Amino acid sequence: MLELAVLGLLKETPMSGYELRKQLGVKLGAFWRVSFGSLYPCLKRLAADGALEVEESRFTSRKKHVYRLTSRGERLFQELLESAEVHDLEQDRFPLRLAFFRYLRPETRLYQLERRRGYVQERLADLRASLRAARDRMDAYTLELVDHGLDEREREIAWLDRLIAAERDSTLRGTPRQAPPASSQSMKELQARDREDPTRPDTKVVSSP
Amino acid sequence: MLELAVLGLLKETPMSGYELRKQLGVKLGAFWRVSFGSLYPCLKRLAADGALEVEESRFTSRKKHVYRLTSRGERLFQELLESAEVHDLEQDRFPLRLAFFRYLRPETRLYQLERRRGYVQERLADLRASLRAARDRMDAYTLELVDHGLDEREREIAWLDRLIAAERDSTLRGTPRQAPPASSQSMKELQARDREDPTRPDTKVVSSP
DNA sequence: GTCCCGATACATCGATTCGATACATCGGGC
DNA sequence: GCCCGATGTATCGAATCGATGTATCGGGAC
Numbered sequence: 088m089l090e091l092a093v094l095g096l097l098k099e100t101p102m103s104g105y106e107l108r109k110q111l112g113v114k115l116g117a118f119w120r121v122s123f124g125s126l127y128p129c130l131k132r133l134a135a136d137g138a139l140e141v142e143e144s145r146f147t148s149r150k151k152h153v154y155r156l157t158s159r160g161e162r163l164f165q166e167l168l169e170s171a172e173v174h175d176l177e178q179d180r181f182p183l184r185l186a187f188f189r190y191l192r193p194e195t196r197l198y199q200l201e202r203r204r205g206y207v208q209e210r211l212a213d214l215r216a217s218l219r220a221a222r223d224r225m226d227a228y229t230l231e232l233v234d235h236g237l238d239e240r241e242r243e244i245a246w247l248d249r250l251i252a253a254e255r256d257s258t259l260r261g262t263p264r265q266a267p268p269a270s271s272q273s274m275k276e277l278q279a280r281d282r283e284d285p286t287r288p289d290t291k292v293v294s295s296p
Numbered sequence: 297m298l299e300l301a302v303l304g305l306l307k308e309t310p311m312s313g314y315e316l317r318k319q320l321g322v323k324l325g326a327f328w329r330v331s332f333g334s335l336y337p338c339l340k341r342l343a344a345d346g347a348l349e350v351e352e353s354r355f356t357s358r359k360k361h362v363y364r365l366t367s368r369g370e371r372l373f374q375e376l377l378e379s380a381e382v383h384d385l386e387q388d389r390f391p392l393r394l395a396f397f398r399y400l401r402p403e404t405r406l407y408q409l410e411r412r413r414g415y416v417q418e419r420l421a422d423l424r425a426s427l428r429a430a431r432d433r434m435d436a437y438t439l440e441l442v443d444h445g446l447d448e449r450e451r452e453i454a455w456l457d458r459l460i461a462a463e464r465d466s467t468l469r470g471t472p473r474q475a476p477p478a479s480s481q482s483m484k485e486l487q488a489r490d491r492e493d494p495t496r497p498d499t500k501v502v503s504s505p
Numbered sequence: 506g507t508c509c510c511g512a513t514a515c516a517t518c519g520a521t522t523c524g525a526t527a528c529a530t531c532g533g534g535c
Numbered sequence: 536g537c538c539c540g541a542t543g544t545a546t547c548g549a550a551t552c553g554a555t556g557t558a559t560c561g562g563g564a565c
Binding site for chain 1: 322323325326327387388391394395397398419420422423426429430435436437438440441442444445447448449451452455459
Binding site for chain 1: 513515
């Protein structure tokens with residue numbers, strides 16, 4: 088969903104297609120690459136739908152189309168962000184959603200994190216199944232691949248679990264119906280985390296300084 | 297590169313499009329998904345190029361196109377497998393290549409592993425750069441995302457390093473010019489690995505029950 | 506000064522892939 | 536006997552990819 092990325096970035100700052108791509112590279116360069124071949128048609132589409140306004144900038148001498156989000160675009164952005172179809176959870180799409188997570192209501196965040204967790208779990212199950220079915224018929228490289236994939240997915244689930252726990256915690260704080268004013272560690276955990284290996288659920292926790 | 301996958305699977309066993317997709321799901325289901333919308337055109341393409349032969353099977357009562365690799369297809373497969381363009385190293389394409397790694401010459405394997413390592417290292421550098429540039433302007437979720445990505449990539453590099461080391465070792469064995477008959481641990485390491493967490497270079501190993 | 510390079514900027518092209526869907530037939534269970 | 540789910544082939548429009556073309560601007564080389 089390129090549209091989501093475009094709307095999300097333009098929501099923060101109006102800019103040109105070229106600049107948009109650069110910013111996208113900065114924000115998600117390690118997860119996502121966009122080509123002009125998709126970006127420009129997408130901008131046109133969104134502009135035609137009334138989600139974006141174009142302004143021919145002459146501040147610089149060079150011609151330049153500065154795109155700005157309309158209120159319609161704002162609504163569209165929220166809709167897209169809210170939706171959690173199967174495809175939106177796939178490997179390269181989820182990082183994009185996470186990058187705009189702060190615009191979602193906490194309970195929606197929680198829901199999407201759990202959906203993603205379910206998805207990763209399914210892929211994990213795929214791997215386990217293929218191991219069970221054909222471990223001995225696999226060559227060394229395939230085995231390494233599966234093995235590494237297993238590890239990667241287990242780690243992602245552990246990571247998601249941390250996010251979910253923190254989210255749940257702060258959701259409680261956010262809606263203090265009968266919330267005990269107990270642990271206020273939640274969002275701080277998300278904000279000022281220390282760069283240490285997270286405690287993996289199925290791993291013995293050894294020390295905590 | 298769907299073609300590579302198709303050729304690689306058909307090299308081992310001739311089959312129909314439907315079955316092909318299933319096998320692909322078994323082998324790489326957790327990394328790759330193919331739709332019939334891409335598979336059937338691809339099969340036609342390859343058949344038109346003379347890389348595949350079609351046989352209308354009537355062994356089963358149901359109509360069925362069984363595709364078989366020709367020698368031309370064999371050559372095409374090797375060519376595709378040998379190439380290591382930038383795109384072939386990207387996130388979802390590399391697992392596919394690894395699945396057919398055994399068909400490559402050891403030195404080509406080594407070369408491709410190193411290219412992949414370089415690629416991942418670049419993505420890692422992207423992440424580190426964006427951290428340096430904007431760590432304080434990032435919201436908690438983006439930070440988590442980057443952080444997790446950092447960890448994931450570091451682990452992949454460690455994993456690749458293990459594969460490279462094993463490969464190098466067995467390459468030496470494979471071409472015993474003046475090879476000292478020392479450590480013969482190489483391919484055994486790849487074949488009969490124990491399911492344990494590999495020692496990560498920059499992480500202290502704490503316990504092993 | 507001017508010449509060339511690299512960054513900025515917009516655009517399009519063909520090929521490929523995606524995702525959905527349609528439409529058959531077969532085997533087996535109930 | 537009838538329906539369900541697996542097996543099979545096929546196509547459609549839309550989205551995306553990757554390459555490429557074109558032009559302008561700023562700035563350093565000489």
